[in-house]
Amino acid sequence: MVxxxxxxxxxxxxxxxxxxxxxxxxxxxxxxxYFVPNDASDFLYSYSLDWVIVIGIFATALGLxxxxxxxxxxxxxxxxxxxxSVVTLxxxxxxxxxGPIWGIEDGTLFMNLFWYIYTPIQATMFSLLAFFIASxxxxxxxxxxxxxxxxLVSALVIMLRLIPLxxxxxxxxxxxxxxxxxxxxxxxxxxxxxxxxGAIATxxxxxxxxxxxxxxxx
Amino acid sequence: MNNESxxxxxxxxxxxxxxxxxxxxxxxxxxxxxxxxxxxVTSEVKAVYDFVEAAKPGEIIFLAIDYxxxxxxxxxxxxxxxxxxxxxxxxxxxxxxxxxxxxxMAEQAIGEVARETGAVNGEDYVYLGYKPYFGIVxxxxxxxxxIPFPEDYYGTSLDSLPMMNGVRNYDDVRGVIDxxxxxxxxxxxxxANGRYQVPVALGVTGVMxxxxxxxxxxxxxxxxxxxxxxxxxxxxxxxQEGTASEGMRIQTVAHSLIIILIILGNxxxxxxxxxxxQI
Amino acid sequence: xxxxxxxxxxxxxxxxxxxxxxxxxxxxxNDNGHALDISWESIESDSIGDVSAYEIWRSESFxxxxxxxxxxxxxxxxxxDRGDKERSSNNYFPKGKPYIYFIKAIGETGSFDTPPSExxxxxxxxxxxxxxxxxxxxxxxxxxxxxFVQIARRGKKLYIRPLSGIAAVDEAIGxxxxxxxxxxxxxxxxxxxxxxxxxxxxxLGRVAxxxxxxxxxxxxxxxxxxxxxxxxxTVKAAYSxxxxxxxxxxxxxxxxxxxxxxxxxxxxGIMVRERPATNFYMGSFYAESLFLAETGADxxxxxxxxxxxxxxxxxxxxxTDYTLIGEELFAASAYLGRxxxxxxxxxxxxxxKAILMFILIAGTxxxxxxxxxxxxxxxxxxx
Numbered sequence: 001m002v003x004x005x006x007x008x009x010x011x012x013x014x015x016x017x018x019x020x021x022x023x024x025x026x027x028x029x030x031x032x033x034y035f036v037p038n039d040a041s042d043f044l045y046s047y048s049l050d051w052v053i054v055i056g057i058f059a060t061a062l063g064l065x066x067x068x069x070x071x072x073x074x075x076x077x078x079x080x081x082x083x084x085s086v087v088t089l090x091x092x093x094x095x096x097x098x099g100p101i102w103g104i105e106d107g108t109l110f111m112n113l114f115w116y117i118y119t120p121i122q123a124t125m126f127s128l129l130a131f132f133i134a135s136x137x138x139x140x141x142x143x144x145x146x147x148x149x150x151x152l153v154s155a156l157v158i159m160l161r162l163i164p165l166x167x168x169x170x171x172x173x174x175x176x177x178x179x180x181x182x183x184x185x186x187x188x189x190x191x192x193x194x195x196x197x198g199a200i201a202t203x204x205x206x207x208x209x210x211x212x213x214x215x216x217x218x
Numbered sequence: 219m220n221n222e223s224x225x226x227x228x229x230x231x232x233x234x235x236x237x238x239x240x241x242x243x244x245x246x247x248x249x250x251x252x253x254x255x256x257x258x259v260t261s262e263v264k265a266v267y268d269f270v271e272a273a274k275p276g277e278i279i280f281l282a283i284d285y286x287x288x289x290x291x292x293x294x295x296x297x298x299x300x301x302x303x304x305x306x307x308x309x310x311x312x313x314x315x316x317x318x319x320x321x322x323m324a325e326q327a328i329g330e331v332a333r334e335t336g337a338v339n340g341e342d343y344v345y346l347g348y349k350p351y352f353g354i355v356x357x358x359x360x361x362x363x364x365i366p367f368p369e370d371y372y373g374t375s376l377d378s379l380p381m382m383n384g385v386r387n388y389d390d391v392r393g394v395i396d397x398x399x400x401x402x403x404x405x406x407x408x409x410a411n412g413r414y415q416v417p418v419a420l421g422v423t424g425v426m427x428x429x430x431x432x433x434x435x436x437x438x439x440x441x442x443x444x445x446x447x448x449x450x451x452x453x454x455x456x457x458q459e460g461t462a463s464e465g466m467r468i469q470t471v472a473h474s475l476i477i478i479l480i481i482l483g484n485x486x487x488x489x490x491x492x493x494x495x496q497i
Numbered sequence: 498x499x500x501x502x503x504x505x506x507x508x509x510x511x512x513x514x515x516x517x518x519x520x521x522x523x524x525x526x527n528d529n530g531h532a533l534d535i536s537w538e539s540i541e542s543d544s545i546g547d548v549s550a551y552e553i554w555r556s557e558s559f560x561x562x563x564x565x566x567x568x569x570x571x572x573x574x575x576x577x578d579r580g581d582k583e584r585s586s587n588n589y590f591p592k593g594k595p596y597i598y599f600i601k602a603i604g605e606t607g608s609f610d611t612p613p614s615e616x617x618x619x620x621x622x623x624x625x626x627x628x629x630x631x632x633x634x635x636x637x638x639x640x641x642x643x644x645f646v647q648i649a650r651r652g653k654k655l656y657i658r659p660l661s662g663i664a665a666v667d668e669a670i671g672x673x674x675x676x677x678x679x680x681x682x683x684x685x686x687x688x689x690x691x692x693x694x695x696x697x698x699x700x701l702g703r704v705a706x707x708x709x710x711x712x713x714x715x716x717x718x719x720x721x722x723x724x725x726x727x728x729x730x731t732v733k734a735a736y737s738x739x740x741x742x743x744x745x746x747x748x749x750x751x752x753x754x755x756x757x758x759x760x761x762x763x764x765x766g767i768m769v770r771e772r773p774a775t776n777f778y779m780g781s782f783y784a785e786s787l788f789l790a791e792t793g794a795d796x797x798x799x800x801x802x803x804x805x806x807x808x809x810x811x812x813x814x815x816x817t818d819y820t821l822i823g824e825e826l827f828a829a830s831a832y833l834g835r836x837x838x839x840x841x842x843x844x845x846x847x848x849x850k851a852i853l854m855f856i857l858i859a860g861t862x863x864x865x866x867x868x869x870x871x872x873x874x875x876x877x878x879x880x
Contacts, residue, residue, distance in 0.1 A: 031635070035628055038529045038621040039582050039592075049354055052690070056723065059689075063722020066752040073748060081770050111322070119287040122319075125758035126288040129784065130472065132791040134241045135234040138479040139794075140815040142487045152480070159473045162447060162466065164256050173258050185431040188807055191823040192432065195805045197638075197849050198827030199692040201842045204642055206695060210838045211830070234795070288758060288784075361581070362588070384568075389577070400783065412879050425784070429808050 020209040027207030067092070154179055226493065229486025237479060244475045248467040255466045262434055263451040266395065266419045266441030270300060273392055275308035278385060280416075282396040282406065283324040284317045284352070289399030289423055295449035295462035296397050296421040297327055303456045305335035310381055311343040312363065312391065316352040316402055325371060339372070340379040347371030353405045360414040362386050393417035393440075403430070411438050421448065517609075520553075520600050522617040525577065527628075527878070530592035530621030532579040537600045537611060539574060545604025547571075552601040553578065559597060559613055566598075593618050627878030637852070642845035649837035655844050662801050662819035663832040669799045670707045673774035679714035680704070681773040683764065683789070685780020685804065686757065689723035692827070693805045697779040698731050699830030700803075704777060705735035709744055717750040718767060720760045725752040761785040765792045778802040778817065779826065782809045790816035803829060 030048060033041045071085040098110040105111065143149040161176045163169070205211035273279060281300060285293045304311050315324040328345055337343055346367040349355045358365040363386065364376050376382045384390070394416055396406045403420055411418040417440050420430055424445025433439040443452055446469055449462030520537040524530075535553055542548075548571045554563040555578065566578050578598075580590020595616030602609045649655055673680045682701055687694040701717065708715040717732065719725035729750045736745035753763045765788065768776070776793040778786070778800065786802075786809040793800050794816055802813040803821030813820045821829055824846065831839035856875070863871040 035625050035632055036623055037527050037625045038623060042529055042582070049351070053351065059721075059723035059726060061722075062726055063719075063752040063755075066722065066725055067754070070748055070751040081766065084766065106322075114322070119319075119323075122286065122288040122756075122758050123290065125762060125788075126784065127291075129787060130245070131238045131241055132787050134472075134476050134479060135237050136787060136791055136812070136816045137476050138232065138234075138237055138483045141480045141483065143484055144487075152484075156477060156480070159477055161258070162255075162470050162473050163477075164470070169256075169258070177260065180428060180431055181435065184428050185435055188429055189432040191807050191810070193853060194824035194850065195807070195827075197846050197853075198696075198805070198824030200635075200638060201642065201846050202692050202696050202827045204639060205839065205842055210646070210842065211695070211699060361579070423784075425808050 020212070024207055024209060027203070031207075064092075154183075226486045226489035229482050230490060232479075232482075241472065241475060244471045245468055248471050251467075253467060255470050257447075257450050257454045257463065257466065259451045259455055260448075262442040262444075263448050264441075264455060266300075266421075266443055267303075267452060267455040269393060269417070269419060269441060270303050270309065270395075271307075273304070273307065273309040276310065278310045278312060278381075278391045279304060280388070280391045280394040281311050281313045282394060282398070282402070283313060283315045283320060283327070284396060284402040285399035286317050286319040287323050290323065291461075291465065292423050292446045292449065293397050293399060293421060294327060295446070295460045295465075296443055296452060297324075298331060299449065299452045299456055299458050299460055299462075300395060300397075300421075301328065301331040302335060302458060305331065305337040305342060308342075312346065312381075312385075313343060314346040314355075314359075314367075315348050316355060317398070317400065318348070318350075321348040321371065340370075340374070341381055344376070344379055344381055345371045352402050353409065356405050356409045357413070360388055360409065360416075388414045388416040391416065393419065395419045395421065397421035397443075399423050399426075407433055407438050419443075424448075517611050519612040519614045520598050522596070522598050522614045524617065524620050525579075527622055527625040528619075529582065530619045531582050531590040532577055533596065533598075533617060533619050534575065534577055535598050535600075535614075536575040540600070540602040540609060540611070542602070542604065542609055545602065545607040545609050548602045548604050550603045551576075552603060554599050554601060556597050556613075557594065563599070590619065592621055630875045630877050638845065638849050641848050642842045645844040645848075646838050646841035649841035649844075652837075655837075655840045657828075657832070657840065657843055657847075660821065660825055660828070660832055662803065662821045662825065663829055665799075665801055665819045666704065666833065667707065669775040669777075669801055670704065670711065670713065672799060673708075674711040674713045676774045678774035679716050679771055680708055680775045680777070681764075681768065681771070681793075681798070682715060682717045682777040683780070683782075684717070684719060684724055684728060685778070685782050686720050686760075686785070687724075687781030688721060689727055691781055693779075693781045694724060696827045696830060697803075698727060700777070700779050700833060701728060702731045702735045703830065703833040705732040706739045709736040709739035709741040712741070712744060715749050716767065716771065716773065718753050718760075718764055719750065720753065720755055720757075722752050722755075725750060757783065757785060761788050764789060768792050768796045768798070772796050773798050776800045776817075778804070778813065779821075779829070780804065781806055782813075787812040787816055793817075 026048070029044060033044050068089070071088050074082050074085040075089075095110065095113065098108070098113065102108045102110065137155075141148075141152050141155065143152055157172060157175050157179060160169070160172045165172070202211065270279065281297070281304075283297055301311065303309075313324065313328060315321040325345065325347075328343065331337070332339065332343065339345070346363070347370065349366045355366040359367075363382070367376060369375050370379065388394070388410060394406060394410050396403055396418060398406075398420070399422070403422060403426075406418050406420075410416045418438070419441035420433075420439055421443040422430060422445075424447065427442065427444025427448065430439060430442055434442050443449060446462050446465050449460070450466045453460040453463050517540060518538060520535050523534050523536075525532040525534050537551070540548055540551075550568050550570055551573070552568050553566045553576045555566045556563040567576055569576055578590075578596075580586075580588045583589060595618040597613045597616050599613045600611045602611075645655070670680060682704060684694055684697045684701065705715060707713075715732065717728055719728055729747065732750050733742075733745050733747075736742055754760050767773075768789075769792070773793075773796070776789075776798045778789060779802070782789075782802075782804045783806060786804065786806075790800060790802065790813060800817035801819045801821075802817040803826035804810060804813060805823055805826055807823065810820065810822055814822075828843050828846070831843045860872050860875070863869075
């Protein structure tokens with residue numbers, strides 16, 4: 001619904017009111033649907049989900065078009081880093097073509113590219129986080145205030161769980177378990193409640209038409 | 219004074235490339251130097267182990283392998299440890315892989331453990347594979363596994379698999395263990411446990427683990443394995459030698475290094491603050 | 498006499514001194530009418546030995562035929578007979594059709610059948626009573642929101658506490674303009690209909706309007722094609738609102754890839770090459786949060802972040818200059834625009850939180866003293 005409405009320019013009264021009406025009716029119906037357990041309600045829910053899937057498929061085509069457009073434009077204008085755009089396009093075409101032509105079973109070009117190029121790259125990128133955590137911890141974990149000090153001590157207690165320090169480890173484990181099960185749990189629960197309320201408020205604003213940024217303003 | 223300020227400056231402005239280099243050495247060296255790290259087992263991991271250990275031969279556990287290759291290092295050891303424990307006890311597994319890039323990786327893991335333990339596809343385990351829109355899939359499986367998965371990953375009809383005879387939905391499994399690197403966990407908690415009351419345990423990455431303590435405390439989740447440490451605890455409990463226990467050596471050294479870096483940074487910070495006060 | 502002895506022997510054989518009751522069958526509450534609940538009493542008899550399982554049999558009439566619906570182990574005395582709503586399904590369970598059940602106890606040396614139950618049919622309900630606390634909460638919150646919106650419309654000033662992250666937005670955009678460098682805005686990894694992404698569109702609209710006024714270059718790489726579509730409309734409309742429709746470049750909002758770390762790598766490359774003065778991270782972020790924030794810090798950008806993903810908040814707090822924590826992301830659009838309608842809903846959130854805090858405290862006290870009735874008022878039964 002957001003994407004359908006996002007495509008409206010919002011210039012004429014019809015184009016302004018129809019999307020808002022669509023959003024209101026759909027949002028209201030789906031709220032009612034949550035409290036109604038019968039077959040008609042189930043049908044409405046699964047029908048809405050089918051629409052989400054269909055819109056997602058069409059939007060994937062749009063996304064592909066956007067990617068191709070941006071990369072070819074960069075190549076044509078020989079902008080800085082245009083070589084990477086060539087690699088992007090080649091990779092896109094090869095994977096798109098390799099799957100349908102040679103299949104996706106083990107040993108095919110598609111799966112070899114997936115296992116021997118894509119997977120190691122993904123794992124490597126994820127592993128880089130370890131280095132970034134080290135540099136971020138060094139840069140930012142300074143005891144600038146009492147609150148920062150409490151944060152730092154908590155972080156140290158949790159990290160020390162993994163370092164064998166004999167009897168100190170046993171005492172530390174007790175504190176670490178307490179930190180995870182009590183203040184951490186309480187804080188996470190409180191933030192989750194706040195996020196939940198914020199989410200309800202945002203949904204209410206969208207459904208009632210107060211929040212219209214997704215469809216462009218008048 | 220000048221020495222202090224120069225020391226403070228040095229401690230506060232270590233080039234991050236030196237940090238990266240030292241960390242790289244700290245990660246690589248323990249791979250070749252063998253030493254063991256004592257693993258303290260927590261109650262939340264023990265709860266998962268006890269749940270599987272208490273299963274009787276012939277009972278079915280649903281194992282959801284919901285992660286991509288990028289989180290393999292932390293989560294694969296959990297998958298291996300649980301599968302080995304189940305197959306060694308003759309506990310059957312229904313396995314799904316609802317993460318986009320995970321099905322092939324999950325299939326490899328299943329194949330490896332099945333060869334090790336002699337488990338037979340269709341009799342000791344059923345691998346359902348992947349379907350998109352995990353929320354819908356998890357909901358639908360509450361009615362019948364055959365709704366989202368009329369066939370298994372290999373294209374065999376579920377009705378023709380001996381293990382699936384009389385097995386329809388979550389009512390016929392002992393519980394669900396979801397090993398996940400993303401937000402699929404919340405769908406299992408909301409739909410499988412919330413709607414269908416099936417017991418759910420989680421295996422998640424270290425970063426995610428602290429988020430799920432509220433669910434553990436409220437009873438929506440009965441067990442929680444967090445990161446490589448959680449996997450190592452499970453391997454210790456089930457008496458298995460796996461990659462997580464070996465990885466704990468590396469993690470211990472890396473964490474020690476990060477703690478040292480934090481201390482150095484703060485020493486430099488305090489020295490510079492003292493100098494600032496004196497001026 | 499012989500009959501009496503035969504009766505005694507029969508009773509001794511079966512081990513029952515009185516006839517067993519039929520199973521109790523009832524409609525499952527709060528459902529779509531395709532399930533029935535069956536419960537029975539424990540069956541113990543010397544004639545069949547220890548009971549190992551119970552079978553649940555069903556028929557449309559007392560004469561049969563009966564079909565086996567399920568088996569439960571000994572010790573379990575209830576079963577939910579659930580079916581499908583599709584007529585074409587093998588397990589079609591029609592609404593309103595009466596069914597009769599009996600239980601067969603399977604023992605070591607035989608089995609025993611209970612008498613059949615009375616016919617009971619499954620019916621659908623139009624309201625899920627188990628979700629009543631959710632309905633009441635929704636009504637209360639909506640009423641609060643509407644009330645404060647009305648108050649705001651009448652011109653009353655509503656106080657909200659300052660947020661440093663929001664106050665820094667204008668300054669950050671101004672910095673980019675002075676330096677002649679672009680602004681990078683990331684909407685996160687959420688879907689287009691995700692609440693955090695919707696909140697981010699609102700902030701993007703305001704940021705885009707400023708960049709249009711100041712003629713600062715804006716880059717919005719997107720991870721989802723649907724998000725890209727909506728973001729393009731948002732930025733285009735913002736430029737029109739600022740009176741600079743010609744300044745809008747369609748290529749400023751572009752799709753990269755849906756793969757997490759491929760997206761991170763591409764955005765990191767943009768940061769290193771373009772060296773944006775300001776980075777905005779607003780939306781749902783996952784493992785890529787620290788990666789992006791550290792790369793941006795290394796590139797020398799001012800960074801303002803906001804996410805509802807609780808696990809990523811610590812990374813943003815540590816690595817970015819300003820962080821909107823959790824619900825502050827949803828409040829940001831109200832802060833930036835100072836629209837009375839948006840401020841009204843923000844105020845409603847605050848009052849709702851106050852009510853929640855009162856309930857939490859009251860619940861803790863009542864449970865501590867053993868009054869569980871208070872907590873039971875808020876119990877939601879989703880079955």
